[in-house]
Amino acid sequence: MEKSTFRFSRIQFRLILWGLGFLLFFTLIAAVAIGPVSIPLIAVWQIVRESFFGSPSENINSAYVNIVWYLRLPRAFQAIATGSGLAVTGAMMQAVLNNPMADPYILGISSGASVGAVLVILFNLFNSLQTYALSTAAFIGGISAFFLVLLLNKNRYEILRLILSGVAVSSALSSLTSLLIFQARHGEGIQSVLFWLMGSLARAEWSTLPLTILVVSFGITFMIMSARILNALSLGEETAITLGVKAISCRYSIMIVGTLIVGVLVAQCGTIGFVGLIVPHLVRLFFGNNHRKLIPVCALAGSIFLTWVDIACRLVVKPAELPLGILTSLCGAPLFIFLLDRKSTIGIRKK
Amino acid sequence: MIKVKNLFLERGGNKILHDISFQLKPGSFAGLVGPNGSGKSSFLKCLYRALYPQAGFIYFEGKPLPSLNLKQTARKMGVVIQEHNTDFDFTVFDLVLMGRTPHHQPWERDSDEDYQIVEKSLNQVGISSLKNRIFSTLSGGEKQLVLIARALAQQAVLLILDEPTNHLDIYYQLEILQLVNSLPITKLAALHDLNMAAQFCEYLYFVNHGYLVASGCPQDVLKPALIYDVFGVKAIIGYHPANQKPYLFFQMEKDIYDLNIK
Numbered sequence: 011m012e013k014s015t016f017r018f019s020r021i022q023f024r025l026i027l028w029g030l031g032f033l034l035f036f037t038l039i040a041a042v043a044i045g046p047v048s049i050p051l052i053a054v055w056q057i058v059r060e061s062f063f064g065s066p067s068e069n070i071n072s073a074y075v076n077i078v079w080y081l082r083l084p085r086a087f088q089a090i091a092t093g094s095g096l097a098v099t100g101a102m103m104q105a106v107l108n109n110p111m112a113d114p115y116i117l118g119i120s121s122g123a124s125v126g127a128v129l130v131i132l133f134n135l136f137n138s139l140q141t142y143a144l145s146t147a148a149f150i151g152g153i154s155a156f157f158l159v160l161l162l163n164k165n166r167y168e169i170l171r172l173i174l175s176g177v178a179v180s181s182a183l184s185s186l187t188s189l190l191i192f193q194a195r196h197g198e199g200i201q202s203v204l205f206w207l208m209g210s211l212a213r214a215e216w217s218t219l220p221l222t223i224l225v226v227s228f229g230i231t232f233m234i235m236s237a238r239i240l241n242a243l244s245l246g247e248e249t250a251i252t253l254g255v256k257a258i259s260c261r262y263s264i265m266i267v268g269t270l271i272v273g274v275l276v277a278q279c280g281t282i283g284f285v286g287l288i289v290p291h292l293v294r295l296f297f298g299n300n301h302r303k304l305i306p307v308c309a310l311a312g313s314i315f316l317t318w319v320d321i322a323c324r325l326v327v328k329p330a331e332l333p334l335g336i337l338t339s340l341c342g343a344p345l346f347i348f349l350l351d352r353k354s355t356i357g358i359r360k361k
Numbered sequence: 362m363i364k365v366k367n368l369f370l371e372r373g374g375n376k377i378l379h380d381i382s383f384q385l386k387p388g389s390f391a392g393l394v395g396p397n398g399s400g401k402s403s404f405l406k407c408l409y410r411a412l413y414p415q416a417g418f419i420y421f422e423g424k425p426l427p428s429l430n431l432k433q434t435a436r437k438m439g440v441v442i443q444e445h446n447t448d449f450d451f452t453v454f455d456l457v458l459m460g461r462t463p464h465h466q467p468w469e470r471d472s473d474e475d476y477q478i479v480e481k482s483l484n485q486v487g488i489s490s491l492k493n494r495i496f497s498t499l500s501g502g503e504k505q506l507v508l509i510a511r512a513l514a515q516q517a518v519l520l521i522l523d524e525p526t527n528h529l530d531i532y533y534q535l536e537i538l539q540l541v542n543s544l545p546i547t548k549l550a551a552l553h554d555l556n557m558a559a560q561f562c563e564y565l566y567f568v569n570h571g572y573l574v575a576s577g578c579p580q581d582v583l584k585p586a587l588i589y590d591v592f593g594v595k596a597i598i599g600y601h602p603a604n605q606k607p608y609l610f611f612q613m614e615k616d617i618y619d620l621n622i623k
Contacts, residue, residue: 104449105449108447108448109448110448110449235467235468236467236468237467238459238462238465238467238468238469239467241451241455241459241462242459242462244447244449245447245449245459246444246447247411248406248409248411248442248444249440249442251409251410251411251431252409252410252411252435252438252439252440252442253435253459253460253462253463253515254430254431254432254433254434254435254436254462254463255431255462256431294449294450298450298451298452298455298495299449299450299451299455300451300455
């Protein structure tokens with residue numbers, strides 16, 4: 011008779027959370043120190059401390075200051091916010107749509123955002139917004155695609171219909187994006203469009219971080235607080251109703267919060283595939299499906315995973331860098347398949 | 362306990378239920394019988410609020426059902442639905458713990474009292490040894506027991522079961538119906554096996570094409586003429602040798618043919 015490995019005691023679970031938190035802190039330091047130019051940890055510490063309380067003193071190498079304070083640190087925070095946001099919304103979409111194949115982009119958000127971003131990059135729309143033009147357009151595009159999907163399901167509440175209309179809207183908008191790229195004249199624009207489409211954290215900067223972090227931490231808190239509802243919904247609509255959960259309205263409000271998170275993230279970093287699919291499933295292998303544990307662990311694991319992938323992106327082809335989306339799928343997929351095969355040997359499910 | 366008056370239900374232009382009225386006596390075990398597609402499941406869905414009837418009234422403990430919110434009914438009504446497939450793995454303990462959902466705000470933690478209630482429900486159903494197992498790895502009969510334990514953890518006073526013995530071997534069919542029968546709460550189950558229904562239920566409600574065609578105690582409901590009308594099957598009524606409850610013997614076409622030759 012096999013036993014589950016899911017049931018950690020309260021203390022064990024707390025220790026695991028602390029361990030992951032420590033690992034995240036270590037990851038943050040690594041993300042700032044490691045790169046094409048390695049920076050000694052003491053300098054990193056000095057720069058962070060002094061920049062935080064005003065401007066850094068003269069005796070520090072100003073190139074280091076630029077790299078640490080203006081490039082790597084905001085980028086590391088962006089990676090943490092993006093990784094945790096995507097992992098948590100992935101877990102939540104899977105529960106709410108009752109489908110293990112669901113990912114954060116399943117309801118058309120990324121393809122809508124792509125149309126917005128491509129319009130800005132290739133045709134200079136929203137010029138008046140300057141540096142925020144791209145993210146604003148992408149956010150609006152993503153959110154409108156999501157609401158289009160909702161509108162198509164206004165009077166019907168079947169999950170499968172919702173997913174399939176998400177797929178339909180996604181593919182229609184992707185071909186619109188392709189059409190726009192095909193029509194475009196200048197090659198340089200196409201290059202940056204491709205970079206955006208494949209996902210990257212290179213655009214991270216201090217000015218947009220507070221909003222991103224605010225939205226993501228609100229979203230994660232909301233999901234942790236809705237853990238009971240997510241549990242009930244993942245058993246299916248009817249069971250949720252018999253457990254006293256207003257299945258349809260809860261599903262929509264959770265989806266809207268999820269979309270808000272993904273919308274903000276897509277606007278900043280483009281489409282980063284696979285994180286929202288692989289991280290929740292990896293965490294499920296070890297912690298089971300109880301969302302009270304799943305969501306916080308996903309948030310930590312997602313941010314650690316994405317930050318390390320981003321570090322790898324900067325190192326693999328230095329001094330250039332690889333789009334993040336390529337590496338997440340490239341290293342994510344084999345790891346995922348390896349673990350799926352190991353599932354039986356770690357004693358979680360034997361049939 | 363629960364009272365239904367003139368219930369009508371339509372789905373996608375098809376009339377599913379016509380003018381159904383009935384009343385459940387507290388503490389009794391009532392069975393809902395009838396052919397496939399007769400409206401048994403739809404009727405239960407109206408009671409556990411997965412479907413909304415177009416007309417008619419349902420009163421739960423004297424109050425009209427729409428005046429109660431889902432949480433209020435979930436604290437008193439446990440449901441074992443027919444399809445409980447989930448792609449997500451939960452341990453038996455966690456699944457039974459979800460029976461505590463309606464007793465909490467979404468953000469509240471589970472208390473020690475909740476854990477005690479879950480242990481007690483597992484004990485009552487006799488599956489304490491399964492509590493660390495993963496639900497999807499259990500046999501069909503064990504799964505049903507877990508779902509009944511979850512309903513008990515809800516502290517339900519009314520238990521609704523939609524064909525709880527479907528696809529189960531005879532051991533689990535008896536195990537589950539005896540367990541349900543022994544619970545000191547009101548029970549309503551849709552059942553396929555007329556003989557099982559006759560053995561365990563105090564009352565039977567016979568549904569056909571969405572109409573309630575007969576109701577009462579088993580010996581009044583299970584008449585060969587009615588069985589033939591509804592199922593198109595010839596039956597002979599006998600009695601169970603041990604408890605004298607009605608027991609139906611069905612005639613095979615082959616037997617009738619053999620009889621005619623002789």
